[in-house]
Amino acid sequence: MEDREIKELERAVEQIWEVARGFGLDPYPTNFEIVPATVMYEVGSYALPGRYSHWTFGKAYHRMKTMYDFGLSKIYEVVINTNPSYGFLLETNSPIQNKMVIAHVLGHVDFFKNNSYFSKTNRRMVESVSTHAQRMMEYEFKYGRKTVERFLDSVLAIEEHIDPYFFIKREVSIAEEKRREEYRRKDGRYDDLWLLDQRASEKNEVATEKETEKTPRERLPEKDLLFYIMKNSPSLAPWQRDAIAMVHEEMEYFVPQMQTKIMNEGWASIWHARIMRELDLTDNEHIEFANLHSGVVSPQKGQLNPYYLGYKIYEDIERRWNEPSAEEREKFGRRGNEGREKIFEVRELENDVSFLRNYLTEELCEELDLFVFELVEEEEWTITDKRWEKVRDQLVSNMTNFGFPYLQIEDGDYNGNRELYMKHRYEGTELDMRYARKALEHVHVLWGRPVHLETIIDDESTVLHFNGNEHAED
Amino acid sequence: MSIQRNDWSLQRKGIIDQERHKDRVKEAIRKNLGSIVSNEAIILSDGKRTVKVPIKALDEYKFRFNYQKSKHVGQGDGKTRVGDVIGRESRPGSGTGSGQAGQDAGADYYEAEVNIDEIAALIFEDLQLPYLEEKAKKAVQSRKTQFNEIRRTGVIANLDKRRMILENIRRNAREGNARFGDIKKEDLRFKTWEEVMRYESNAVVIAMIDVSGSMGEFKKYIARSFYFWMVRFLRTKYDNVEIVFISHHTEAKEVSEEQFFTQGESGGTVVSSAYQLALDIIKHRYRPSDWNIYPFHFSDGDNYYSDNEEAVRLADELISTCNLFGYGEIGEEGSSSYRRSSGALLSIFSDRLQNKDRFVGVRIDDKEDVYPALKQFFGKRGVETPA
Numbered sequence: 010m011e012d013r014e015i016k017e018l019e020r021a022v023e024q025i026w027e028v029a030r031g032f033g034l035d036p037y038p039t040n041f042e043i044v045p046a047t048v049m050y051e052v053g054s055y056a057l058p059g060r061y062s063h064w065t066f067g068k069a070y071h072r073m074k075t076m077y078d079f080g081l082s083k084i085y086e087v088v089i090n091t092n093p094s095y096g097f098l099l100e101t102n103s104p105i106q107n108k109m110v111i112a113h114v115l116g117h118v119d120f121f122k123n124n125s126y127f128s129k130t131n132r133r134m135v136e137s138v139s140t141h142a143q144r145m146m147e148y149e150f151k152y153g154r155k156t157v158e159r160f161l162d163s164v165l166a167i168e169e170h171i172d173p174y175f176f177i178k179r180e181v182s183i184a185e186e187k188r189r190e191e192y193r194r195k196d197g198r199y200d201d202l203w204l205l206d207q208r209a210s211e212k213n214e215v216a217t218e219k220e221t222e223k224t225p226r227e228r229l230p231e232k233d234l235l236f237y238i239m240k241n242s243p244s245l246a247p248w249q250r251d252a253i254a255m256v257h258e259e260m261e262y263f264v265p266q267m268q269t270k271i272m273n274e275g276w277a278s279i280w281h282a283r284i285m286r287e288l289d290l291t292d293n294e295h296i297e298f299a300n301l302h303s304g305v306v307s308p309q310k311g312q313l314n315p316y317y318l319g320y321k322i323y324e325d326i327e328r329r330w331n332e333p334s335a336e337e338r339e340k341f342g343r344r345g346n347e348g349r350e351k352i353f354e355v356r357e358l359e360n361d362v363s364f365l366r367n368y369l370t371e372e373l374c375e376e377l378d379l380f381v382f383e384l385v386e387e388e389e390w391t392i393t394d395k396r397w398e399k400v401r402d403q404l405v406s407n408m409t410n411f412g413f414p415y416l417q418i419e420d421g422d423y424n425g426n427r428e429l430y431m432k433h434r435y436e437g438t439e440l441d442m443r444y445a446r447k448a449l450e451h452v453h454v455l456w457g458r459p460v461h462l463e464t465i466i467d468d469e470s471t472v473l474h475f476n477g478n479e480h481a482e483d
Numbered sequence: 484m485s486i487q488r489n490d491w492s493l494q495r496k497g498i499i500d501q502e503r504h505k506d507r508v509k510e511a512i513r514k515n516l517g518s519i520v521s522n523e524a525i526i527l528s529d530g531k532r533t534v535k536v537p538i539k540a541l542d543e544y545k546f547r548f549n550y551q552k553s554k555h556v557g558q559g560d561g562k563t564r565v566g567d568v569i570g571r572e573s574r575p576g577s578g579t580g581s582g583q584a585g586q587d588a589g590a591d592y593y594e595a596e597v598n599i600d601e602i603a604a605l606i607f608e609d610l611q612l613p614y615l616e617e618k619a620k621k622a623v624q625s626r627k628t629q630f631n632e633i634r635r636t637g638v639i640a641n642l643d644k645r646r647m648i649l650e651n652i653r654r655n656a657r658e659g660n661a662r663f664g665d666i667k668k669e670d671l672r673f674k675t676w677e678e679v680m681r682y683e684s685n686a687v688v689i690a691m692i693d694v695s696g697s698m699g700e701f702k703k704y705i706a707r708s709f710y711f712w713m714v715r716f717l718r719t720k721y722d723n724v725e726i727v728f729i730s731h732h733t734e735a736k737e738v739s740e741e742q743f744f745t746q747g748e749s750g751g752t753v754v755s756s757a758y759q760l761a762l763d764i765i766k767h768r769y770r771p772s773d774w775n776i777y778p779f780h781f782s783d784g785d786n787y788y789s790d791n792e793e794a795v796r797l798a799d800e801l802i803s804t805c806n807l808f809g810y811g812e813i814g815e816e817g818s819s820s821y822r823r824s825s826g827a828l829l830s831i832f833s834d835r836l837q838n839k840d841r842f843v844g845v846r847i848d849d850k851e852d853v854y855p856a857l858k859q860f861f862g863k864r865g866v867e868t869p870a
Contacts, residue, residue, distance in 0.1 A: 051494065064507045308558050312558065379559075388571065388572055403555075439552050442549070
């Protein structure tokens with residue numbers, strides 16, 4: 010990219026920023042980086058630049074890069090939720106592609122800043138993950154790359170099982186936990202002297218903790234598997250607890266994004282479209298933009314495109330609040346011309362589940378031709394329902410707990426033997442049993458003693474057991 | 484608000500972790516060699532360098548829903564109706580033709596792209612030709628020409644054009660005009676070589692296969708995958724290995740490598756015919772005083788009863804002239820080794836052979852047995868043979 014083009018993009022950013030502000034968007038200041046494809050795919054596969062190393066990231070990177078090399082897919086934008094925010098632009102993008110990406114990114118950043126589910130998000134996460142990466146590397150150096158990598162395999166197997174509202178009931182903050190960890194990790198020559206101080210202060214801490222903290226048993230059931238295991242596992246070394254704490258902290262950062270995918274993409278799409286319409290584009294540029302835009306928000310046959318679904322719902326809300334029917338005027342007291350205000354309220358208060366539950370209407374389901382499908386006779390994927398409430402409820406149920414089974418810990422001293430007993434809160438969908446058994450093995454690595462998982466198979470309550478050597482079930 | 488373009492050329496994290504992933508794939512391959520060795524994609528690869536093989540143990544296991552038993556929401560083009568079929572589930576196990584379905588039903592494996600040479604290197608790591616001896620006729624010298632030096636003078640036929648062009652451009656650059664052209668004598672560079680002589684023991688492998696009617700698809704496939712690796716192994720490790728291919732039913736004949744692997748025949752089984760032919764070939768072409776001789780024979784062991792006596796006698800004779808005689812008996816797919824242990828050739832051999840020191844007999848009932856068989860035949864061993 011030539012300097013002239015960069016100058017031009019700089020002007021475009023200023024202009025797009027002004028237009029966005031004019032629409033009422035309120036993003037963090039955003040820095041844009043022009044990067045080659047390899048960097049784009051790297052940031053894309055790690056979700057944040059500078060995270061710790063793990064082979065699963067390498068696998069994701071390789072897959073994305075291969076898709077790109079073969080021209081099968083292309084990421085146009087990556088955006089990082091920090092303050093200030095970062096947007097990445099592919100150096101091979103055309104000027105129009107870049108303008109659209111910039112507008113789209115500002116939509117995301119506005120969403121990050123203003124949606125309530127992000128209100129507790131760490132906006133300096135890039136710094137945090139790079140200290141994590143540093144620590145993880147120290148552990149690799151100290152305990153061996155393979156040891157750390159294997160351990161992370163097990164942690165990542167349950168990384169989604171954290172409590173999205175963790176910050177509310179956090180009693181001993183993870184940060185504090187870590188500070189104590191630091192103490193314990195010190196092993197310099199005279200560091201034992203510090204222990205005297207530490208012991209004194211720990212006594213105080215323990216005393217105050219006792220008052221606020223319930224016993225582990227009283228806190229059960231616990232949805233946050235990572236947190237519970239980190240605190241209570243009978244077998245983990247300090248560095249392992251620290252590794253879990255790091256993964257937990259990163260997942261806390263990602264959870265709001267997992268909870269608002271449809272809303273966030275819809276929001277960014279609706280604003281990139283409106284912002285682009287305000288720019289002075291030539292006829293050719295208009296055509297190029299129209300093509301790009303329809304590529305982003307086009308329905309894909311069979312699948313659901315979150316960009317498109319979110320986009321359509323916002324448009325629908327805006328229309329219904331701008332021109333309410335007589336009934337809506339009377340029943341809900343809608344005055345009309347409140348559409349803009351309403352969608353800003355929605356972007357602030359809802360997440361995907363409540364967004365769909367509250368705003369996916371019968372008319373929209375019909376217009377979008379949504380349906381429920383399932384496997385019939387183990388052979389044919391068949392459309393089995395088109396009633397809009399069923400469609401909506403199915404969609405909501407598939408989004409619940411970000412699409413993962415809801416597991417909770419019921420007992421950390423099962424059989425009076427410090428065994429771990431977990432329960433799957435069954436809501437009509439069975440677990441993938443092969444995966445469940447393998448994942449149970451990973452939980453066993455973390456817990457170090459026999460683990461159990463209660464679930465339902467073929468309408469019967471079943472408990473999977475793993476004792477470190479063999480699986481059993483009853 | 485700003486636009487920046489930094490130098491990212493030192494950014495390597497993705498590539499580094501991609502290496503980690505590759506390491507994991509390699510490790511998984513090592514663990515799964517047993518099933519990879521007999522994987523169709525490799526055996527039938529027809530000279531392709533890389534193939535895709537499914538590898539267990541590389542999935543990222545999580546607690547997740549059973550996709551097949553879940554309901555999903557999709558979007559149509561406006562005309563969908565209840566009852567429309569939008570997709571079909573591919574039947575697990577179909578297409579492979581193997582009896583493996585069932586136990587692995589619905590298993591989705593990670594498909595790794597593997598390089599056959601790399602797999603071969605892994606498999607061959609611990610293999611060698613056992614009991615290799617120094618024989619009289621030593622030098623099947625492989626006289627190798629190694630180009631290993633560059634000089635300014637030489638025979639014009641050995642001109643190194645690439646280097647010459649580089650030198651030319653370099654010289655022109657020194658004179659202030661980096662271009663190619665105006666070649667002078669001082670630009671010329673010549674390759675020179677050295678002759679390297681290598682001495683090795685001679686070895687010949689006599690590969691025998693039973694192509695009688697009772698050798699079904701599965702059995703032939705097993706023999707074929709064994710020989711596939713054996714031939715590959717011998718050609719990579721030893722420069723001077725000759726391989727003689729013999730196929731037999733009631734009669735034996737020497738065939739080309741291609742025929743050996745592709746022909747299908749029928750008829751009964753007279754094992755001694757193959758052994759007799761092998762002995763004849765040894766007598767005429769590979770004198771035991773000059774050659775290390777390794778006969779291998781694959782059969783289902785369903786020999787004519789009347790021929791057993793003769794087969795044992797000739798096998799003993801083979802053993803006394805050879806370094807190692809390998810016999811692989813292929814069972815019905817999935818059958819246990821006990822089911823047909825009596826009457827089959829393997830048990831007769833192990834009962835009645837005079838000299839069992841240099842005899843290795845293995846039984847293969849399953850594709851996964853091919854790798855252990857290879858290891859038994861070509862494994863590193865001392866003087867003692869496994870019973």
